[in-house]
Amino acid sequence: MVPNGGVRGRSVGHQGYWLVMGMAALALFVLPFGTGVFLPLALLALGGLALVAFRLPALWSEVWIRWVLLLLLALWLPQLLALIVAVDFDRALRTALTYPLFTAAILPLLWFARHRDVATPLLYGVLALAVFWSLDGIFQFVTGANVLGYPYNGRRIDGLFHPNMRLGIVLAHFLPFVLEASRRLTYTNRLAALLPLIVIVAILLSGSRAAMMATLIVLFVYGLFLVGYYQLRMRTVSAFLSILVLGIVVALWASPETRDRLAVVSKASELSIEAIDEATAKRGTIWLASWRVAMDEPILGVGVRGVEPVAEARGYTDMAFAHIHLYFLDVLVSTGIVGLVAYMGMLLAILLALWRRARRSERDLLPLYVVGGVAIFVALNPVNVHWTIYSSYTTAVLWLVVALALAPLVRGEAAARQGRPAGQRPASAS
Numbered sequence: 001m002v003p004n005g006g007v008r009g010r011s012v013g014h015q016g017y018w019l020v021m022g023m024a025a026l027a028l029f030v031l032p033f034g035t036g037v038f039l040p041l042a043l044l045a046l047g048g049l050a051l052v053a054f055r056l057p058a059l060w061s062e063v064w065i066r067w068v069l070l071l072l073l074a075l076w077l078p079q080l081l082a083l084i085v086a087v088d089f090d091r092a093l094r095t096a097l098t099y100p101l102f103t104a105a106i107l108p109l110l111w112f113a114r115h116r117d118v119a120t121p122l123l124y125g126v127l128a129l130a131v132f133w134s135l136d137g138i139f140q141f142v143t144g145a146n147v148l149g150y151p152y153n154g155r156r157i158d159g160l161f162h163p164n165m166r167l168g169i170v171l172a173h174f175l176p177f178v179l180e181a182s183r184r185l186t187y188t189n190r191l192a193a194l195l196p197l198i199v200i201v202a203i204l205l206s207g208s209r210a211a212m213m214a215t216l217i218v219l220f221v222y223g224l225f226l227v228g229y230y231q232l233r234m235r236t237v238s239a240f241l242s243i244l245v246l247g248i249v250v251a252l253w254a255s256p257e258t259r260d261r262l263a264v265v266s267k268a269s270e271l272s273i274e275a276i277d278e279a280t281a282k283r284g285t286i287w288l289a290s291w292r293v294a295m296d297e298p299i300l301g302v303g304v305r306g307v308e309p310v311a312e313a314r315g316y317t318d319m320a321f322a323h324i325h326l327y328f329l330d331v332l333v334s335t336g337i338v339g340l341v342a343y344m345g346m347l348l349a350i351l352l353a354l355w356r357r358a359r360r361s362e363r364d365l366l367p368l369y370v371v372g373g374v375a376i377f378v379a380l381n382p383v384n385v386h387w388t389i390y391s392s393y394t395t396a397v398l399w400l401v402v403a404l405a406l407a408p409l410v411r412g413e414a415a416a417r418q419g420r421p422a423g424q425r426p427a428s429a430s
Contacts, residue, residue, distance in 0.1 A: 017116055020044065020108045024118075025125055027105075027400065031170060032133065032160035037396050041105040048104030051111055063413055064406045065110050067350055071402070072103040074346035078331075078339030079304055079390075086303025087310055095304045095390055102395045106403035110410050119408035126404065127181035130174050131195055134202035136160055137167055141205050141255070155257045156207035166393070168206025169386050171199050172214035173401055176375040179222050180367060193240075197247045204251045207261050210325075210386035214378045219244075221374045229366065283325045283385065289317035290324050294333040301336035304390045327389045328382035334390065347380050357409075365412060372405035 023040040030036035051059060059065050079096040086092035112118055137159030140146035150162035161167045171178075178196050185192035200219075203211050227237060252259050289311040293302060302310050307324065311317050324330040332340045351373055358369035379401040380389075387394045 016047075016108075017112050017118075020047065020112055021118060021121065024109055024122060024400075024403070027396075028122070028125060028129055031129075031397070032166075034164060034393070038392070041102065041396060044105035044108055045101040048107035049101075051107050052104065055111070059107065059111070062110070062114065062410055064410045065107070067353060068103065068106070068110065068402060068406065071346050071350065072100060074342040075389075076100055078300075078335035078342050081338060082300045082303045082335045085297065085300050087306030088303060091305040092303040098392070099390075099395060102392075102399045106399050109403050109407055113407040113410040114414040117411060119404070119411065122404060122407070123177055123181045126174050126177045127185075127195065130171055130178045130199050133159055133161075133167060134171065134199045137202045137205060138198070157202065157205045159202075165206070165208065168203045168208030168211030169214075170397060171203050171206070172208075172211040172218070173375075173379055173397055174404075175199060175203075175215060175218045176222065176371045176378070177404055179218070180371045183226070183367070194243070197244065200244070201247055201251045204248060204258055205255055207258055208386065209261060210384065212262075214381070214384070217378055217381070218374055222370065225367070225370045282319065282321075285317055285319055286321045286324055287326055287329060290326075290329050290333045292316045294329065294336075297333075297336065299336045300338060301332065301334045304334045307333045323388040323391070325385050325387070327380070327384045330389050343380075344382065347377070347382070350376060361412075368408045368412065372409060375401050375405040 023044050027037050027040040027044070030040070060069065076096070076099050079092070079099065083089065083092055083096060109118055136146045137157040140150065140152045140159055141157045144152050146152075146159050146162070148160065148162075150158065150160070156165060157167065158165055159167050161170070175196070178199050182192045182195045185195075200215060203215050223240075226232065252262075290307050293307050293310050293314070293316065296310075296314070308321055312320075324333065328340060328344070331343045335342075354369050354373040354376075358366055358373075361369065379398050389395075389398075
């Protein structure tokens with residue numbers, strides 16, 4: 001009876017692994033299609049809720065899963081507290097009730113990551129999708145329409161994400177994983193080093209200045225890491241920089257619209273609301289109105305999605321807006337100082353934990369910590385100026401990034417406890 005039970009248990013676990021991996025891959029695949037991402041995430045969330053109900057102590061005992069749960073609490077509990085003063089109670093309540101489901105959706109992935117390598121196939125899957133989305137967007141720019149016939153609007157490419165302008169932001173969020181997957185592939189084919197350039201060109205042509213800022217952060221941090229990790233000579237670094245700069249120059253030469261969008265950013269140096277509005281697509285007015293509301297309600301804010309009616313009612317702005325487009329201000333005005341301290345404190349704590357673990361880790365595991373740290377920072381950067389931190393789509397992308405960042409670390413911690421290799425190829429070998 002015991003052997004049969006063990007076989008059945010392994011069979012169920014094997015089927016569960018492939019089901020979870022399939023749903024995660026589907027969620028990534030349908031990201032361009034808006035709300036389509038919510039169906040596979042909802043199915044994964046059911047598994048995550050079951051794990052919370054029946055395996056919470058085991059989840060909590062895993063150090064990186066514990067950080068995931070703490071991050072959820074830091075972002076979610078202030079939302080619940082802000083319900084006390086929420087201006088738009090119904091919308092704030094809906095957001096508060098659904099927000100934990102996105103975290104629950106990644107728990108099955110992290111659970112299986114303890115004993116199975118979920119990170120590597122998803123890493124290469126993200127690379128393939130990002131390159132495909134990028135090539136589709138570049139094809140749209142060159143021919144006037146993408147592979148599905150979505151037209152180029154003459155200013156910014158959106159590719160498969162049409163009609164939403166999300167292509168650049170999503171690619172920037174996944175860029176750390178694109179770089180890491182490409183780095184590993186270069187051990188078998190040096191041309192793989194050019195794959196990130198395709199993604200970077202697509203980010204430029206997307207015209208999203210927020211995505212470009214995130215891309216600069218990723219390239220700077222990951223580039224510095226590679227120089228130190230491989231002890232690269234100046235000649236090698238110069239060659240890589242030359243190729244990167246050449247690609248950027250060609251993209252900007254081919255797209256005057258992108259050049260114009262970048263040129264207006266310099267106007268922000270005039271430090272007037274009018275100049276900032278021109279440089280940030282009217283966001284200066286939104287930021288000033290939101291800041292004034294935050295100063296009126298500093299402790300708990302006005303609740304999620306409550307800033308626009310308050311700003312309009314108090315005469316701070318007569319311009320309608322859906323999002324604040326600045327993460328730290330979004331948190332401050334929605335959940336007050338309580339929410340801002342929890343958000344900033346938890347982000348800093350996670351990055352510090354990654355830094356400490358990286359310093360004690362083996363050399364081959366260092367890239368995992370660097371990629372995880374830069375990916376989480378870009379996803380939660382307090383000065384992100386795209387979307388809103390509380391929107392459903394932003395939340396879906398955020399927690400998928402967190403899962404991709406931490407899954408290999410969960411695997412490594414579990415393997416270290418059992419005194420065996422993590423089951424992944426070393427980061428410095430093919």
